[in-house]
Amino acid sequence: LLHTFTSHARRSRSRDQLLDMAHHARSDPFDRSIEVRITRLRKKIEIDPAKPRVLKTIRGEGYMLIPDGE
Numbered sequence: 248l249l250h251t252f253t254s255h256a257r258r259s260r261s262r263d264q265l266l267d268m269a270h271h272a273r274s275d276p277f278d279r280s281i282e283v284r285i286t287r288l289r290k291k292i293e294i295d296p297a298k299p300r301v302l303k304t305i306r307g308e309g310y311m312l313i314p315d316g317e
Contacts (some may be wrong), residue, residue: 248284252312261309285310
């Protein structure tokens with residue numbers, strides 16, 4: 248997941264795209280594995296994971312890595 252974000256910084260990735268990249272089937276619309284992984288990743292890379300500045304949620308789109316935390 249981190250590799251996907253670092254190789255495509257400043258480009259949003261939808262939940263479905265991330266599931267595909269993680270080789271998960273999208274058969275279950277309630278699968279929260281991506282959200283769990285995002286939360287775990289934020290705990291490792293964010294100063295304050297409750298207020299993410301590096302790995303942002305883009306409403307209606309997905310997630311985006313902002314390397315310098317703008």
